[in-house]
Amino acid sequence: MSALAPLSARWRHANRQGDLSAAALALAxxxxxxxxFNIYPLLYSGFLSVMDWNGFSPxxxxxxxxxxxxxxxxxxxxxxxxxxxxxxxxxxxxxVVLGLVIAVLLNxxxxxxxxxxxxxxxxxxxxxxxxxxxxxxxxxxGTGYADVFLRNLGLTPPSPxxxxxxxxxxxxxILVGVWKRLGFNIVVFLAGLQNIPKDFYEAATVDxxxxxxxxxxxTVPLIAPITLLLVIMSIIDAFLIFDVVYVMxxxxxxxxxxxxxxxxxxxxxxxxNLGDASAMGWVIFAxxxxxxxxxxxxxxxxxxxx
Amino acid sequence: xxAETLPLAVGVQARLxxxxxxxxxxxxxLIAGALVMVVPFLWMLTLSLxxxxxxxxxxxxxxxxxxxxxxxxxWQAAPFARxxxxxxxxxxxxxxxxxxxxxLAAYAFARLRFPGRELLFMVFLATxxxxxxxxxxxxxxxxxxxxxxxxxVALIVPRMVSAFGIFLLRxxxxxxxxxxxxxxxxxxxxxIGIWWRIILPLSGPGLAxxxxxxxMFAWNDFLWPLVVVNxxxxxxxxxxxxxxxxxxxxxxxxxxxxxxxxxxxxxxIFLIGQRWFIQSVAQSGVKG
Numbered sequence: 001m002s003a004l005a006p007l008s009a010r011w012r013h014a015n016r017q018g019d020l021s022a023a024a025l026a027l028a029x030x031x032x033x034x035x036x037f038n039i040y041p042l043l044y045s046g047f048l049s050v051m052d053w054n055g056f057s058p059x060x061x062x063x064x065x066x067x068x069x070x071x072x073x074x075x076x077x078x079x080x081x082x083x084x085x086x087x088x089x090x091x092x093x094x095x096v097v098l099g100l101v102i103a104v105l106l107n108x109x110x111x112x113x114x115x116x117x118x119x120x121x122x123x124x125x126x127x128x129x130x131x132x133x134x135x136x137x138x139x140x141x142g143t144g145y146a147d148v149f150l151r152n153l154g155l156t157p158p159s160p161x162x163x164x165x166x167x168x169x170x171x172x173x174i175l176v177g178v179w180k181r182l183g184f185n186i187v188v189f190l191a192g193l194q195n196i197p198k199d200f201y202e203a204a205t206v207d208x209x210x211x212x213x214x215x216x217x218x219t220v221p222l223i224a225p226i227t228l229l230l231v232i233m234s235i236i237d238a239f240l241i242f243d244v245v246y247v248m249x250x251x252x253x254x255x256x257x258x259x260x261x262x263x264x265x266x267x268x269x270x271x272x273n274l275g276d277a278s279a280m281g282w283v284i285f286a287x288x289x290x291x292x293x294x295x296x297x298x299x300x301x302x303x304x305x306x
Numbered sequence: 307x308x309a310e311t312l313p314l315a316v317g318v319q320a321r322l323x324x325x326x327x328x329x330x331x332x333x334x335x336l337i338a339g340a341l342v343m344v345v346p347f348l349w350m351l352t353l354s355l356x357x358x359x360x361x362x363x364x365x366x367x368x369x370x371x372x373x374x375x376x377x378x379x380x381w382q383a384a385p386f387a388r389x390x391x392x393x394x395x396x397x398x399x400x401x402x403x404x405x406x407x408x409x410l411a412a413y414a415f416a417r418l419r420f421p422g423r424e425l426l427f428m429v430f431l432a433t434x435x436x437x438x439x440x441x442x443x444x445x446x447x448x449x450x451x452x453x454x455x456x457x458x459v460a461l462i463v464p465r466m467v468s469a470f471g472i473f474l475l476r477x478x479x480x481x482x483x484x485x486x487x488x489x490x491x492x493x494x495x496x497x498i499g500i501w502w503r504i505i506l507p508l509s510g511p512g513l514a515x516x517x518x519x520x521x522m523f524a525w526n527d528f529l530w531p532l533v534v535v536n537x538x539x540x541x542x543x544x545x546x547x548x549x550x551x552x553x554x555x556x557x558x559x560x561x562x563x564x565x566x567x568x569x570x571x572x573x574x575i576f577l578i579g580q581r582w583f584i585q586s587v588a589q590s591g592v593k594g
Contacts, residue, residue, distance in 0.1 A: 019419045019497060020420050021497075022498050023418040023423075025410075025498060026411060026413055026418070026498065026501070027410070029407050029467075030407045030410065030430075031411075033463065033464070033466055033467045034430065034469075036448070036464075037463070037465075037467075038433050038467075040444070040448070041440075041448065042440060042441055042444075044444035045444045048443065048444065055447070098339075102336065105332045105335060106336070108332060110332055111329070111333075116340060117584065118577075118584070120339070121583070121587075122343060122576075123343060123346075124522075124587075125522060125572060126347075126573070127528075128528065128544075129526075129548050130544075130565050130568050131346070133547065133548075133565050134346045134350045134562075134565060138345075143361070143363075143365055145365040145367060148364060148365055179343070182343075183343070187587045188587060190588070191588035191589070236435075236437075239437070240437050240438065240439060242528070243528040243544075246548070247551065260439075264442070265442075268442070268443050269533065274443055277443055278443055278444075281440035281442065281443065282440060285436060285437055288435060288437045
């Protein structure tokens with residue numbers, strides 16, 4: 001007991017304003033749940049990624065980096081990475097560029113700005129599953145409204161049509177991704193544009209700058225940090241795509257929309273290949289990690305206030 | 307109008323005319339884009355009201371026939387009320403958990419002094435970049451071992467903590483003047499009492515922002531429910547809709563009635579609270 005006396009005295013001293021006990025109480029639930037459902041699974045999945053296990057059998061064999069070698073050797077995984085990358089680049093570029101263009105248009109003191117903003121935001125709050133269902137049917141040849149609309153414009157659909165076409169399926173999935181993300185980007189861009197003081201533009205106008213010059217020399221530099229933020233958010237979000245593909249194409253045709261998330265899900269929950277699936281998870285983690293590091297490099301200091 | 311002001315008025319009118327032409331072009335572009343946004347919703351509604359016999363007739367965009375029995379049929383084919391109940395329980399649990407636990411943890415990080423505070427905060431922040439795909443399999447194994455498959459606990463508890471929420475509220479709490487804490491302290495309030503009586507009542511907008519993000523996340527979440535739910539009675543709206551599509555995929559009118567059912571209430575909630583939704587998103591970018 002006597003050995004503990006200095007410790008308890010120190011505790012009492014440190015806790016004299018009740019900080020320590022209050023912090024323990026306030027943090028306990030969050031820390032506990034985090035440890036069980038985030039930290040432990042992360043370590044567990046690292047462990048699984050170097051094991052050969054089907055999830056049921058008592059036998060688990062340590063295989064080192066074999067799972068990683070195996071997935072990188074498999075054309076299926078490499079295809080999935082390529083598809084995911086294409087989707088990510090497509091959605092990010094289109095949703096950011098279109099988002100900026102529309103936000104700039106809305107910023108031109110346009111009538112009904114709030115109504116436009118509301119309409120463009122609708123898909124953001126719509127569930128991905130519902131969006132995917134509707135778009136799948138919109139593109140159905142002959143009876144889908146979008147397909148018929150395009151035909152009436154004189155555009156004959158490719159053969160095989162849309163989602164059955166290996167060249168077109170991913171483009172349509174990207175289109176749905178952009179449709180769902182655009183409103184978010186517009187709202188964030190518009191808030192950023194409205195934060196730019198009007199005097200800047202007035203001063204530039206007095207100095208004889210035209211619309212294009214004002215955009216290039218005032219809007220672009222001041223909106224750059226927000227653009228980077230949106231690009232990185234979009235990359236991370238798009239890289240983890242699952243639902244849209246699950247509902248619209250189930251990875252087809254011939255694997256042209258098989259994204260990493262879908263492959264991982266199948267490997268784990270249909271083929272019980274937990275080692276390979278976990279290794280895939282860690283590859284995704286590595287990629288997202290690098291992207292996040294870039295984000296932190298640019299925003300970390302400001303965001304965390306450290 | 308005097309002779310002197312006349313040229314001025316003409317000039318203003320000319321400018322107005324020019325501005326309006328420019329605006330007209332902008333409106334044309336914006337309306338075209340808005341149509342692409344809205345047409346899927348409109349067509350979904352129209353198709354859900356179309357008589358089943360006309361399914362394979364050419365599609366039309368504006369509803370002219372109103373076959374409400376499609377909805378009855380959809381609700382008979384799948385227990386959407388049950389799906390809604392499950393989704394509401396899950397979403398309420400996640401939103402409540404995230405708001406409460408994030409608020410407590412954020413208070414500790416923003417206001418209390420304890421050893422290892424910065425380190426612990428960094429650990430929380432670092433977990434924000436762990437993609438869900440990585441922890442999906444072990445999380446499932448844990449839930450399975452706990453015997454939680456097909457339960458609300460499985461849907462709620464693992465997602466009750468949000469590093470994003472802790473981060474967001476810590477920022478918010480740092481903006482609340484410390485003098486308020488000190489005053490309450492002198493009045494004899496405990497540390498937790500200060501959180502309850504001072505910080506919480508002042509953090510309405512911060513909590514609302516977090517609540518809205520948590521709501522959007524929870525309501526639309528698909529992968530986790532897909533993995534931990536087998537029992538058809540435990541399906542959420544998203545899950546139910548995906549399964550409904552697999553089963554009634556060929557009966558378009560029925561399927562669309564189901565999709566409207568799955569979408570409309572959320573859209574209504576959004577329309578009612580749209581100011582808050584949009585403001586929260588706008589601020590998330592500007593502050594970040």
